[in-house]
Amino acid sequence: MTNQLIPERLKSARESLGISMAEAARRLNLSKIGYCRYEYGDRTPSPQTVEVIARVLGTSVAYLTGESEDMKPDFIMISKKEAPELFELIETLSTYNSATQKRLLAYAQRLNSKPQK
Known part of the structure; x- marks a missing residue:
């Protein structure tokens, strides 16, 4: 697995949630400019950051890196406290x-x- 993020996939995942770039940045604890650089392909996130992005945007690393067409996440974390x-x-x-x-x-x-x- 290369974990090389495809900017178009990042945009697609964000749009599927119906959120703005600013909201995606907020959820990821990034500046809006930092997030935009990922989505525009000006900057490449680390493999660890790609994993965080996938989790926060409710998709899979495989989707974000072009290894799968399936946007569904590879796993779902369920909090005993929250649910x-x-x-x-x-x-x-x-x-x-x-x-x-x-x-x-x-x-x-x-x-x-x-x-x-």
């Missing part, structure tokens, strides 16, 4: 065997596809 029910659900699901996990996933997908009232 205790979700944390407990994931913790419980991880104890089930693969077949049960697949059935539960199919059930959740069916629930998600039904219109909510």
